[in-house]
Amino acid sequence: MIRINVELGERSYPIHIGQGALEEVGKELARLNATRVLVVTNTTVGPMYAGRILKNIQAAFPNMPAAVVELPDGECYKDLEHIQTILDAAVRCGLDRKSVMIALGGGVVGDMTGFAASMWMRGISFIQIPTTLLAQVDSSVGGKTGVNLPAGKNLIGAFHQPKSVLIDPDVLKTLDPRQISAGLAEVIKYGFLGDCQFVQSLEERMPQLRALDPAAISDVVAHCCRMKARIVKLDEREAGERAKLNLGHTFGHAIEKATGYGVWLHGEAVAAGTVMAAVLSRRLGYISEDDVVRVRRLVKACGLPEVIANINAQEAWLLMQGDKKTLGGIVRFVLMHSIGESVIESVDKQAAVDAMHECGWS
Ligand code: NAD
Ligand code: GLY
Numbered sequence: 592m593i594r595i596n597v598e599l600g601e602r603s604y605p606i607h608i609g610q611g612a613l614e615e616v617g618k619e620l621a622r623l624n625a626t627r628v629l630v631v632t633n634t635t636v637g638p639m640y641a642g643r644i645l646k647n648i649q650a651a652f653p654n655m656p657a658a659v660v661e662l663p664d665g666e667c668y669k670d671l672e673h674i675q676t677i678l679d680a681a682v683r684c685g686l687d688r689k690s691v692m693i694a695l696g697g698g699v700v701g702d703m704t705g706f707a708a709s710m711w712m713r714g715i716s717f718i719q720i721p722t723t724l725l726a727q728v729d730s731s732v733g734g735k736t737g738v739n740l741p742a743g744k745n746l747i748g749a750f751h752q753p754k755s756v757l758i759d760p761d762v763l764k765t766l767d768p769r770q771i772s773a774g775l776a777e778v779i780k781y782g783f784l785g786d787c788q789f790v791q792s793l794e795e796r797m798p799q800l801r802a803l804d805p806a807a808i809s810d811v812v813a814h815c816c817r818m819k820a821r822i823v824k825l826d827e828r829e830a831g832e833r834a835k836l837n838l839g840h841t842f843g844h845a846i847e848k849a850t851g852y853g854v855w856l857h858g859e860a861v862a863a864g865t866v867m868a869a870v871l872s873r874r875l876g877y878i879s880e881d882d883v884v885r886v887r888r889l890v891k892a893c894g895l896p897e898v899i900a901n902i903n904a905q906e907a908w909l910l911m912q913g914d915k916k917t918l919g920g921i922v923r924f925v926l927m928h929s930i931g932e933s934v935i936e937s938v939d940k941q942a943a944v945d946a947m948h949e950c951g952w953s
Contacts, residue, residue, distance in 0.1 A: 592607055592608065592609040592611070592612065592615075593607075593608040593609055593809060593813045594606070594607055594608075595608070595813060595816050595817055595820055596820070597732060597733075597752070597820040597823060597824070598820070598824050599752060599823070599824060599827060602734075602752045604752060604753060604754050604755050604756070605755050605756075606732060606755070606756040606758065606816050606820070607755070607756070607757050607758065608758040608760075608809055608812055608813050608816065609758075609759070609760070609809055610759060610760065610761050610805060610809075611759065612757045612758050612759040613640070613643060613644065613647065613720060613757055613759045613762075614647055615755075615757050616644055616647045616648060616651075616693070616718065616720070616757060617647050617648060617650060617651025617652065618651070619718055619754065619755045619757070620648065620651065620652065620655070620691060620718075621651065621652075622754075622755075623689075623691055623716050623754055624689055625652075625655070625689060625690065625691040625716070626656075626687055626689040626690050627655065627656045627657070627684060627685065627686055627687065627690040627691075628648055628655060628656070628657040628658075628690065628691050628692075628693060629657075629658055629659075629660060629677075629680055629681055629684050629686055629690065629691075629692050629693070630644055630645065630657065630658070630659045630660070630692075630693045630695055631659075631660055631662065631677055631680075631692055631693065631694055631695065631696075631700060631703070631704040631707070632659060632660075632661055632662070632694075632695040632696050632700060633661055633662045633663065633664040633696050633699070633700055634661050634662070634663055634664050635664045635696075636664075636695055636696040636697070636700070636722050637659060637661040637695070639762075639765055640695060640720075640722065640762060641659045641661075641695060644693065644695060644720065645657055645659065656684065656685075658680065658683070658684045660676065660677060660680035662676060662677070662700065662703065665699070665853075666699055666739070666852060666853065666857075667852070667853070668699075669699045669702065669703055669738050669739050670738050670739055670740075671738055671740075671747075673703065673738075674703060674706060674707050674710075674738060677692075677703065677704065677707040678707055678710070678711065681707070681711050686711060686712075686715065687712070688712050688715060689715075689716075690715055690716075691715065691716045691717060691718060691754070692704050692707065692708045692711070692715065692716075692717040692718075693717065693718045693720060694717060694718070694719050694720060694721075694731075694753075695720045695722065696720075696721075696722055696723075696726070697721065697722055697723035697725065697726045697730075697770075698721075698723065698725055698726045698729070698730035698731075701719055701721060701726050701730050701731050701736075702730060702735070702736050702737055702738065702745070702748070703736075703738060704717055704719075704736075705717055705719075705734070705735075705736030705749075705751050705753065706736040706737050706738060706748055706749060706751070708736075708751060709736055709749040709751035710749075714751065716753075716754045717751070717753050717754065718753055718754055718755050718756070718757065719731035719732075719753040719755070719756040719757070720756075720757045720758075721756065721758060722762045722763075722766070723763075723766060723770055723774055724763055724766070724770070724771055724773075724774025724775065724777075724778070724808075724812075725770075725773060725774040725776075725777050725857070725858055726774075727758045727760075727763075727774070727812050727816075728774060728777050728778055728781075728811075728812055728815035728816065728819075729777045729815070729819065729836075731753070731756045731758070732756055732816055732819045732820065732823065733752075733819055733823045733827075733833075734750045734751055734752035734753065734823070734827070735748065735750060736748050736749055736750070736751050737749065743848075743913060744844065744847075744852075745915075750827065750828055756816075758812060758816075760803070760805050760808040760809050760812065761805070763803055763808065764803060768801070768894070769856065769894075770856070770858075771801060771803070771894075772801070772858065772859070772893050772894035772895050773856040773857065773858025773859055773895075774858060775797075775800065775801070775858070775893035775894070775895065776839070776857075776858035776859065776861045776862040776865070776890075776893065776895055777815070777858060777861065778793065778800075778811060778815055778893075779793055779862075779865070779889050779890070779893060780836070780838050780839060780861065780865060781814070781815050781818045781819075782889075782930075782931065783838060783865060783869075783886065783927060783930060783931065783933070784835045784836070784838045784925065784927075784931075784933040785818060785822075785835065785931060785932070785933065786818065786931050787929070787930050787931025787932075788931075789814060789818075789931075790885075790889065790930055790931060793811070793889060794888075794889060794892070796811075797889070797892040797893065801893070801894065819836070822835070822836060831935070834916055834923075834925065834935050835925050835933050835935060837916060837925055838865060838868055838925040838927075838933055839861045839862070839863075839864035839865030839866075839867070839868050839925075840861055840864060840925075841864065841868075841911055841914050841916065841922070841923075841924050841925070842860075842863070842864030842867040842868060842907075842911075842947075843857070843860040843861035843862075843863065843864030843865075844860070844864075844910070844911075844914060845864075845902070845907040845910045845911055846860040846863060846864060846899050846902060847860045848910050849902045849903070849906060849907055849910065850899070850902070855896075855899060858895065859895055859896055859899070860899065862890045862893065862895035862896060862897070863890075863895075863896050863897065863898055863899040863950075865886060865890065866883070866886055866887055866890055866897050866898065866950065867946060867947070867950050868924060868925060868926060868927065869882065869883045869886040869887075869927055870883055870946045870949055870950055871924060871926060871938065871942065871943060871946035872926045872927040872928070874942060874945060874946050874949070875926065875938070875942065877926060877927060877928050877929070878927050878928070878929060878930070882927070882929070882930050885930060886927075886930075898950055898951055900950070900951030900952065901951070901952070901953065902947075902952045902953070903952065903953055904944045904947035904948060904952045904953065905944070907947060907952065908922070908940055908943065908944060911943070916935070921937045922937065922938060922940075922943065923935055923936060923937050923938070924936060924937075924938050924943070926938075
């Protein structure tokens with residue numbers, strides 16, 4: 592078992608990574624002196640894994656009241672209505688201040704459970720058990736929680752750190768390969784934004800990763816979690832450094848919104864967005880065409896689209912002005928200074944639009 596500590600003073604917590612990590616749930620509940628437990632999951636993941644979690648809880652604490660609430664599956668249910676579903680279950684289960692919520696699922700379930708836990712009795716503990724690659728390498732760590740509004744993604748939420756994160760690479764075996772590729776978009780992001788050697792190791796090991804080789808996956812998930820823990824320690828509330836985790840996301844969010852949520856998975860849009868960020872970085876004189884080719888090659892090796900075309904650049908620019916990195920109307924991008932080194936900079940409209948045109952946007 593690999594153990595990584597997210598160091599945030601009194602809000603510090605461990606991440607356990609390895610086969611059998613789910614079985615740590617009893618120990619974690621004991622550490623938290625939990626009185627009751629509510630497992631929040633969805634209609635896809637619940638039937639596969641919730642029974643195993645309950646069995647572990649009951650083995651450790653035969654008298655612990657524990658219940659499961661299943662949300663409908665999909666980003667379109669990541670809304671306030673379904674936060675109410677979680678809170679209604681909390682009422683039914685009589686959760687008190689020492690009760691613990693467990694998020695069992697991908698990023699949608701994780702973000703929603705964390706948000707509900709931040710609100711219940713002004714904040715109770717929660718544990719993340721991420722079951723998608725994206726959630727294992729990114730969303731379960733760092734304490735960003737929230738839901739979407741019709742006006743935009745993740746517009747409301749709270750920073751609420753989990754008390755622990757339990758990551759078992761074996762649960763990825765039931766995941767659709769398209770979702771594995773989408774998770775790999777966030778994996779390669781870590782390399783491009785801050786670790787050239789990691790890019791090289793991903794180039795060498797991509798076939799093993801896509802085949803879910805347990806050693807390769809555990810190693811890569813641990814590397815990403817270490818990088819995220821380091822960044823979150825430096826900048827928990829995204830005053831600066833943490834925004835680098837949005838490499839490829841400014842273009843990516845515009846792709847998701849312009850094409851309609853759900854057409855492209857978040858990771859697919861981020862992958863094409865990462866190529867666009869590389870093209871923009873080259874146009875601004877930071878990286879070479881060879882570097883752009885290298886970015887494209889790794890995106891393709893993940894099974895991800897290098898280009899998502901036919902988007903209107905002017906409309907996309909308007910969408911980007913609503914990006915959370917935009918300050919005072921000035922759109923800021925995460926750019927690559929080199930492979931493995933990134934900066935956050937404001938970019939003028941014409942430079943961004945020229946890069947969009949080069950990438951096939953009208
Ligand atoms: P998701 O939660 O929708 O999961 C993808 C699909 O996989 C769903 O259908 C789900 O039911 C299914 N699934 C999950 N685990 C499975 C398993 N083991 N076997 C079979 N099927 C399984 O999507 P996601 O990509 O995990 O997360 C995307 C969400 O994460 C977005 O809402 C995004 O905003 C959020 N996010 C948050 C952060 C953060 O820091 N909080 C970071 C990145 C993304
Ligand atoms: N995934 C972006 C962040 O956690 O900041």
